[in-house]
Amino acid sequence: MANETKKPALYLAEYGTPNAIARAAMRVRDAGYQKWDCHTPYAMHGMDEAMGLKPTRIGYISFIFGMIGLATAVFMMNYTNAFSFNLLNIGAGYPLVVGGKPPGAFPSMVPIIFELGILLCGLSTFFGLLAIIKLPRHNHPIFESERFEAASDDRFFISIEVGDQKFNLDGTKALLEATDPISLELIEEEVR
Amino acid sequence: MGAALAYLFIQGIGVWGNNAPVYWAWDITNFVWWIGIGHAGTLISAILFLFRQKWRTSINRFAEAMTVFAVLCAGLFPAIHTGRPWFDYYLFPIPNQMDMWPNFKSPLMWDVFAVSTYLTISVIFWYVGLIPDLATLRDRSKNLTRKRVYGFFALGWRGAHRHWQHYERAYLIFAGISTPLVLSVHSVVSFDFATSIVPGWHTTIFPPYFVAGAVFSGFALVMTLMLICRSIFKLHNIVTIKHLDLMNKFMLGVSLLVGYAYAMEFFIAWYSANPYEQWVFFHNRLGWGQLDSKGNWGPLWWAYYAMVFCNVIVPQIFWFKRARTSVPIMLIASILINIGMWFERFVIIVTSTYQDFLPSSWGMFHPTLIDILTYLGTFGLFFTLFLLFVRWLPMIAIAEVKGNLPGAHPDLHALQAHDEEPDAAAAPVPAE
Numbered sequence: 001m002a003n004e005t006k007k008p009a010l011y012l013a014e015y016g017t018p019n020a021i022a023r024a025a026m027r028v029r030d031a032g033y034q035k036w037d038c039h040t041p042y043a044m045h046g047m048d049e050a051m052g053l054k055p056t057r058i059g060y061i062s063f064i065f066g067m068i069g070l071a072t073a074v075f076m077m078n079y080t081n082a083f084s085f086n087l088l089n090i091g092a093g094y095p096l097v098v099g100g101k102p103p104g105a106f107p108s109m110v111p112i113i114f115e116l117g118i119l120l121c122g123l124s125t126f127f128g129l130l131a132i133i134k135l136p137r138h139n140h141p142i143f144e145s146e147r148f149e150a151a152s153d154d155r156f157f158i159s160i161e162v163g164d165q166k167f168n169l170d171g172t173k174a175l176l177e178a179t180d181p182i183s184l185e186l187i188e189e190e191v192r
Numbered sequence: 193m194g195a196a197l198a199y200l201f202i203q204g205i206g207v208w209g210n211n212a213p214v215y216w217a218w219d220i221t222n223f224v225w226w227i228g229i230g231h232a233g234t235l236i237s238a239i240l241f242l243f244r245q246k247w248r249t250s251i252n253r254f255a256e257a258m259t260v261f262a263v264l265c266a267g268l269f270p271a272i273h274t275g276r277p278w279f280d281y282y283l284f285p286i287p288n289q290m291d292m293w294p295n296f297k298s299p300l301m302w303d304v305f306a307v308s309t310y311l312t313i314s315v316i317f318w319y320v321g322l323i324p325d326l327a328t329l330r331d332r333s334k335n336l337t338r339k340r341v342y343g344f345f346a347l348g349w350r351g352a353h354r355h356w357q358h359y360e361r362a363y364l365i366f367a368g369i370s371t372p373l374v375l376s377v378h379s380v381v382s383f384d385f386a387t388s389i390v391p392g393w394h395t396t397i398f399p400p401y402f403v404a405g406a407v408f409s410g411f412a413l414v415m416t417l418m419l420i421c422r423s424i425f426k427l428h429n430i431v432t433i434k435h436l437d438l439m440n441k442f443m444l445g446v447s448l449l450v451g452y453a454y455a456m457e458f459f460i461a462w463y464s465a466n467p468y469e470q471w472v473f474f475h476n477r478l479g480w481g482q483l484d485s486k487g488n489w490g491p492l493w494w495a496y497y498a499m500v501f502c503n504v505i506v507p508q509i510f511w512f513k514r515a516r517t518s519v520p521i522m523l524i525a526s527i528l529i530n531i532g533m534w535f536e537r538f539v540i541i542v543t544s545t546y547q548d549f550l551p552s553s554w555g556m557f558h559p560t561l562i563d564i565l566t567y568l569g570t571f572g573l574f575f576t577l578f579l580l581f582v583r584w585l586p587m588i589a590i591a592e593v594k595g596n597l598p599g600a601h602p603d604l605h606a607l608q609a610h611d612e613e614p615d616a617a618a619a620p621v622p623a624e
Binding site: 018019021022023037038039040041042043044045046047048050051053056058059062066076077080081090091093094096098099101105108109111112114115116118119121122123125126128129130132133135136137138139140142143148149150151152153157 | 285287292293294295296297298299301302305306309312313316317320324327328330331332343344347348349350351352353354355356357358359360361362365366369372373376380383591592594595600601602603
């Protein structure tokens with residue numbers, strides 16, 4: 001660990017008001033940056049447009065898995081209560097007649113079909129969300145900044161990462177300085 | 193409660209007061225009561241979210257926590273009322289050496305799926321709402337251990353807008369699926385009763401009636417707990433009298449719904465001309481009409497009157513603005529409503545069964561000490577969890593309240609108009 005060196009990771013600019021960060025975000029957007037982000041203590045409406053983001057697609061995940069949940073429930077109940085074949089040696093179901101209703105009667109399946117659909121939809125939304133936003137991740141270089149703690153309190157930040165094609169130490173710094181940030185710092189990460 | 197449960201498991205269900213005609217008694221009463229309480233939390237967090245009722249942000253975290261803990265308490269009762277809880281896994285479709293599968297036509301199976309789905313989704317919904325606030329706690333705490341623990345559960349949240357964007361949509365989806373879920377859960381609970389042929393249970397009004405009752409009791413408990421925490425933690429700026437006023441109006445409305453359901457049950461009992469149905473309603477519940485051999489009223493009539501008094505008459509006080517804005521009055525009213533809602537479930541379950549069809553099979557229900565200890569024990573569990581929550585987690589949704597403050601969101605139109613003047617050359621370039 002002794003021979004650690006540091007290299008630049010990102011620029012971090014701090015702003016005091018929602019309007020200030022929105023204006024700055026529009027400038028960064030118009031300059032054509034890709035790997036940059038705004039950090040706010042709450043979900044700020046209008047930033048999608050200010051940052052030029054595409055609409056989220058998480059709804060597709062929820063919908064697909066919700067449908068899988070419904071289908072699973074239909075299969076499960078028909079397998080266990082309406083037919084008697086043995087799939088993958090997990091044990092055969094048996095046709096069940098209760099209260100004079102035929103095996104596989106649909107109305108009595110509705111509640112469980114619904115519940116299982118909701119369950120898979122909810123679980124997939126949660127894990128899909130984590131997958132899309134790539135969390136949990138505890139080692140982001142942005143946490144090197146002392147000031148960044150205020151991003152969950154009452155300050156607004158813009159970060160531009162080194163990995164961006166348009167990034168260069170001087171040009172990006174000039175761009176951010178032109179947006180009147182309260183503070184501007186270059187965050188470095190350790191290289192092993 | 194542990195001791196009461198241990199005794200129950202060793203001795204069996206006989207230690208409860210349940211007997212031949214009254215197979216379900218306090219166990220299912222408590223189950224329905226607790227799960228009903230849970231419903232208000234989801235209602236506040238999901239349905240009011242969909243309706244864009246911004247005042248909900250002051251109380252939703254609180255109510256969601258209450259939901260999770262109440263459903264945990266509720267889930268205990270069906271698990272232990274089976275008598276041999278170590279065989280409860282029979283309820284899940286697990287492939288086994290006996291080739292034995294559950295009977296999915298049974299409403300009790302529907303209940304298993306409804307309640308376990310409800311618990312899972314409530315916990316996820318609650319946790320997703322907590323993530324940004326846990327990040328705030330991580331950044332604000334000075335102690336390294338706390339920082340690490342909060343940081344672990346905050347998942348490295350850094351408030352990035354590219355995250356918020358997906359997060360907001362996911363939250364909307366959770367609200368969207370929780371809304372039908374919460375309606376379905378108590379409907380399924382009511383199917384446990386409504387699909388039977390027992391007089392007083394066999395009615396089609398049960399699903400909406402149960403959902404209204406559930407929301408009613410849950411709101412009342414949110415109110416009780418909120419008022420106490422509000423005065424202890426001095427939250428008067430966040431939970432204002434206006435919030436309490438709105439909640440009281442809501443409770444008044446739901447109380448009228450519940451009152452309507454009570455009246456409609458009686459109308460149907462009379463209109464059906466079914467002697468068993470009429471006996472349950474007019475004799476067992478109201479205590480009218482035929483007297484028993486000793487010339488007494490039905491022995492449980494007082495439970496029905498307690499229920500009507502607490503659930504229908506007491507909330508009428510909220511017609512008056514002075515009552516809606518008076519903390520002592522709403523505290524007392526909310527406690528009475530909770531008592532009343534417990535009696536509602538007791539009335540439905542016990543007065544329907546103790547004298548049902550043949551007089552030769554009639555019986556009576558008396559709670560035993562173990563019944564009472566088990567019930568009190570769930571209070572212990574609930575309040576332990578609740579106090580731990582209040583101690584360690586943010587009881588107000590910090591990020592959501594911030595987003596509701598005036599001036600929290602940028603005014604893009606004004607900014608664009610302003611920006612176009614100095615540097616009109618910088619034409620907007622699509623970023624992606």
